[in-house]
Amino acid sequence: MLDELRAKLPGWVEASRAKAREGDVASYIPELAKAPREALGVTVMAADGQTVSAGDAELRFTMQSISKVFTLLLALMDNGEEGVFAKVGKEPTGDDFNSMLKLELVEPGKPFNPLINAGAIAVTSLIRGDTPAAKTARILAFFGEAAGGARLDVNLDVYRSESATAHRNRSLAYFLKDNEVLGDDVDVEDVLGAYFRHCAIEVDCGQLARMALVLALGGVDPVSGRRLVPRRYVQIAKAFMLMCGMYNASGEFAIQVGIPAKSGVSGGILALVPGRFGIGVVGPALGAKGNSTAGVHLLETMAAELDWSMF
Numbered sequence: 272m273l274d275e276l277r278a279k280l281p282g283w284v285e286a287s288r289a290k291a292r293e294g295d296v297a298s299y300i301p302e303l304a305k306a307p308r309e310a311l312g313v314t315v316m317a318a319d320g321q322t323v324s325a326g327d328a329e330l331r332f333t334m335q336s337i338s339k340v341f342t343l344l345l346a347l348m349d350n351g352e353e354g355v356f357a358k359v360g361k362e363p364t365g366d367d368f369n370s371m372l373k374l375e376l377v378e379p380g381k382p383f384n385p386l387i388n389a390g391a392i393a394v395t396s397l398i399r400g401d402t403p404a405a406k407t408a409r410i411l412a413f414f415g416e417a418a419g420g421a422r423l424d425v426n427l428d429v430y431r432s433e434s435a436t437a438h439r440n441r442s443l444a445y446f447l448k449d450n451e452v453l454g455d456d457v458d459v460e461d462v463l464g465a466y467f468r469h470c471a472i473e474v475d476c477g478q479l480a481r482m483a484l485v486l487a488l489g490g491v492d493p494v495s496g497r498r499l500v501p502r503r504y505v506q507i508a509k510a511f512m513l514m515c516g517m518y519n520a521s522g523e524f525a526i527q528v529g530i531p532a533k534s535g536v537s538g539g540i541l542a543l544v545p546g547r548f549g550i551g552v553v554g555p556a557l558g559a560k561g562n563s564t565a566g567v568h569l570l571e572t573m574a575a576e577l578d579w580s581m582f
């Protein structure tokens with residue numbers, strides 16, 4: 272399979288690159304608009320740690336919403352399932368990632384799931400850390416460990432750019448505070464600061480593929496064999512990825528590709544084939560629903576050619 276991938280991946284990347292012209296880079300976070308629109312890169316890491324890369328796999332980009340999968344895992348390890356699901360639900364919304372439409376519908380103010388912005392902000396509030404800096408340090412350490420011992424950092428330009436323009440996320444967070452989803456002890460700006468920072472953690476496709484492979488292997492590091500996350504929590508995260516990892520295009524992605532994935536507005540996509548592969552993709556031009564147009568096309572091609580659908 273890896274030999275076939277090595278031979279065919281560059282051609283599939285070049286064939287998908289044209290799809291970038293059907294999308295555009297995110298600009299609501301001004302710094303993200305500087306990304307190269309026609310870039311497309313991918314790394315696939317097999318269960319034995321071997322990798323195959325093609326295209327602009329070296330491009331560095333911020334995780335954005337992809338980070339929400341790993342902050343969920345950290346919050347689950349810090350608080351257990353009961354603690355986390357007291358604050359967020361387990362259902363997809365079918366709405367945009369930054370929607371406020373359904374916040375009043377379950378229990379007052381309780382976000383539908385941990386992958387929409389409102390839910391992810393609530394999850395970030397649950398991560399332990401005495402100060403905002405301590406919380407961010409724990410997040411960076413955990414993400415770095417999942418990326419194979421990488422030293423990851425926050426892209427401060429992207430962080431500042433989001434923080435300065437995040438009126439909608441601020442309003443979501445204050446709404447959560449009003450409804451006591453963010454408790455009395457929680458400072459809203461501190462939580463937002465930690466949230467913007469984890470969204471701005473910078474990676475490349477190889478690091479994303481390695482993080483994905485940890486999920487594919489049920490929480491175990493592919494090289495050291497060490498368990499990083501309890502299997503149950505990884506199952507929960509993968510179920511959310513399948514249901515709502517590609518925002519309100521998750522149903523179509525499940526039909527066309529059929530594997531758990533999580534996208535971000537930087538154009539990154541983390542995907543995995545259970546038990547077999549971790550995949551990192553980047554293609555900064557996004558379609559109407561916020562997913563990389565070229566990246567989704569590439570994953571569709573790979574899943575069809577290599578028979579990856581779980582279904």
Ligand code: GLN
Pocket residue numbers: 334335336337368369388433440467470534535536537561
């Ligand atoms: N930081 C981004 C935001 O909150 C993440 C959103 C995304 O990638 N969909 O708007």
